[in-house]
Amino acid sequence: MKDLRSDITSGLKPVTGYVGGRFVAPTGAEIPVLDPASAKPVAVLHESDAGEVDAAVSAARMAFRAGHWAEASVAQRQKALLAIHDLILANAEELAALETLNTGIPYSQTKNMHVPRAAQNFRFFAEFINQDGGEVFTQEKGYMSFVTYEPMGVCALIGPWNMPLGLTAMKMAGALAFGNTCVVKPSEITPLTLSRFFELIHDAEILPEGVINLVNGRGHVTGEALSAHPDIDMVSFTGGTATGARILSALAQGIKGGAMELGGKSPSIVFDDADFDRAMDGALLGSFMNNGQMCLAGSRLFVQESVADRFIEEFTARTKALRVGDPFDPATEIGPMINAAQVERVMSYVESGRAEGATLLAGGASIEGRDGFYIEPTAMQAESNALAICQEEIFAPFATLQTFTDEEEVTERANDSMFGLVGYVWTADLERALRMSRRLATGTVLVNTPIMRDLRTGFGGIRQSGIGREGAKGSRAMFTEMKSTIVALERPALPRMGTGS
Ligand code: NAD
Secondary structure, eight states, X not given: OHHHHHHHXXXXXXXXXXXXXXXXXXXXXXXXXXXXXXXXXXXXXXXXXXXXXXXXXXXXXXXHHHOTTTTSOHHHHHHHHHHHHHHHHHTHHHHHHHHHHHHOOOHHHIIIIIXXXXXXXXXXXXXXXXXXXXXXXXXXXXXXXXXXXXXXXXEEEEOOSSSHHHHHHHHHHHHHHTTOEEEEEOOTTSOHHHHHHHHHHHHTTOSOTTSEEEOOOOIIIIIHHHHTOTTOOEEEEESOHHHHHHHHHHHHHTTOEEEEEOOOOOEEEEOTTSOHHHHXXXXXXXXXXXXXXXXXXXXXXXXXXXXXXXXXXXXXXXHHTOOBOOTTSTTOSBOOOSSHHHHHHHHHHHHHHHHTTOEEEEOOSBOTTSSSOOBOOEEEEOSOTTSHHHHSOOOSSEEEEEEESSHHHHHHHHTOSSOOSEEEEEOSOHHHHHHHXXXXXXXXXXXXXXXXXXXXXXXXXXGGGEESOBSHHHHHHHHEEEEEEEEESSOOOXXXXXXXX
């Protein structure tokens, strides 16, 4: 584990942009990139300023107009997407190690889940475009109407720090599959994996110049320059709700759209007829996978009264027993938080929970005596869903537990949220599961399973969790313009204006 960390750290180059098929010289403002397990800088990011963002957008526009990609056959696009799939898998260990180094997410998760998932995104869209088509309508006598989906043009893809490769790969795979060119902006906190990913694609000469471009830097500098750029056609964004609102305002100036994958505070409802052990395992995974830093975390738990004592007791004991440590250690279940600000934020929620009358069941403190940004996985019991710890996204290994009496009551409390990303239901009663699927105000409902993502279905939120869906037809809607063509087949009689008849 020490070797993997030092091997990956020793090979790091300065992070720069990639514009028109070339890495940019390292001249931009310097921002340190940290390893959250040691709190030490491991690399330097050179920030892309507005000029570099402009060059990246121009390169993407020129590549789009040249048509080598947008007008390539589906077979050619499939070949490239599958080559990227293979490239990710061939370099899985390096990419996973970079992801772990930069995010603090356990290597067991980046290696076995995130990186294979990033590859799968490219395979999925390669297969989807081979089967996907437009629609034809023949109901209007004398006409044939058809709908085709055309690439949008230049897509700005802006990603967060909590799963940099997997979430941005999803956007890149979708944008490219439908014939777009793109400018990618990773989080300035976690630029390492995507930088290496671009280098791998460059070396393998998979895509024509300018089809993918990379800019790096802070949100208010690079991110704003990109989302406000007049020559982008859309933004696909994953990140915080407040940032999503800013980006939407910028897009509104140009009457452009954006797809927003934003925050969540997802309820996980355990009914007393559920398989207790599976619900327990699922609730722990839903709260603590990915260091709890997951948009879809099911960390707002509701447990039915008749099983609540037993559930809360076991959940508390297992939360206390979670192994917190070096994310490269195979035994580690929870790594460090992303940065010091996040540690402070979590601690402020422990305080606010206490002040509002919640009971601390487990954790609740930062771990002193270690260099990195470590905290104890935390669980608090709350009497009311109105508490800040039940309403606001904490984005950390922090679960809240509430008890409930019946379906009516829990539905109302689960839906009492500004977010609406995922609703988790644990029950053995099929009819109840289907009723809850209808009643929960969320973009996705998962029944008796944690964290399952099926790319054939759309993933995304309602309310302040976002706009749009990622996956299959959801990504198509995001990355294409629908065009309708209506053809007269029988020369229908037309009123002859201006003839006086
Ligand atoms: P963030 O909003 O702080 O940053 C996300 C990205 O936006 C970064 O690349 C950042 O540099 C950029 N950015 C910031 N200000 C910008 C601006 N004004 N214009 C353009 N870009 C700007 O989010 P984060 O802290 O990196 O990520 C955590 C958040 O992401 C959480 O709220 C989480 O729920 C959300 N998230 C959502 C999903 C989902 O699918 N719904 C998935 C993962 C994370």
